[in-house]
Amino acid sequence: MKEKWIQLALRLAEATAATSTDRYHKVGCAILRKEGSVCGIGFNGQPPGVDLTEDEALHRDFRRRLTTHAESNALAFCKPGEPHLLAVTLPPCDRCLVDAVRYGVKIIVCRPSLDAAHPVPYELAKRLSVKIRVIPV
Numbered sequence: 733m734k735e736k737w738i739q740l741a742l743r744l745a746e747a748t749a750a751t752s753t754d755r756y757h758k759v760g761c762a763i764l765r766k767e768g769s770v771c772g773i774g775f776n777g778q779p780p781g782v783d784l785t786e787d788e789a790l791h792r793d794f795r796r797r798l799t800t801h802a803e804s805n806a807l808a809f810c811k812p813g814e815p816h817l818l819a820v821t822l823p824p825c826d827r828c829l830v831d832a833v834r835y836g837v838k839i840i841v842c843r844p845s846l847d848a849a850h851p852v853p854y855e856l857a858k859r860l861s862v863k864i865r866v867i868p869v
């Protein structure tokens with residue numbers, strides 16, 4: 733896939749992250765088809781109709797349990813086999829990586845994480861035969 737599409741997907745993921753409802757950790761994702769058209773975008777947050785109380789929002793572990801990931805929300809717009817490239821503003825978690833492969837994603841690009849809780853899942857990506865590349869800002 734051409735570098736211009738990869739850069740476009742990352743910029744689109746970053747723009748999407750800005751709309752996240754999570755006040756502490758905004759994550760965005762953009763998924764492109766092989767020819768470069770967009771098949772899905774998503775950001776992290778609670779499911780529609782679920783609003784956190786102030787107390788719930790302050791408790792990271794509880795908040796995380798009620799949060800759907802940006803990749804999952806973007807994949808919800810795609811038909812299986814449609815996605816080719818997934819761009820996300822953080823390294824994907826194991827679950828999102830597996831889900832991306834299930835939908836047919838071949839390449840994942842992400843921004844680096846400054847948080848040890850979000851390591852780049854290189855070994856799992858290799859096992860699933862998906863390329864993963866970290867692109868610094």
Ligand SMILES: [Zn+2]
Nearest residue numbers: 801824825828
């Ligand atoms: Zn995830």
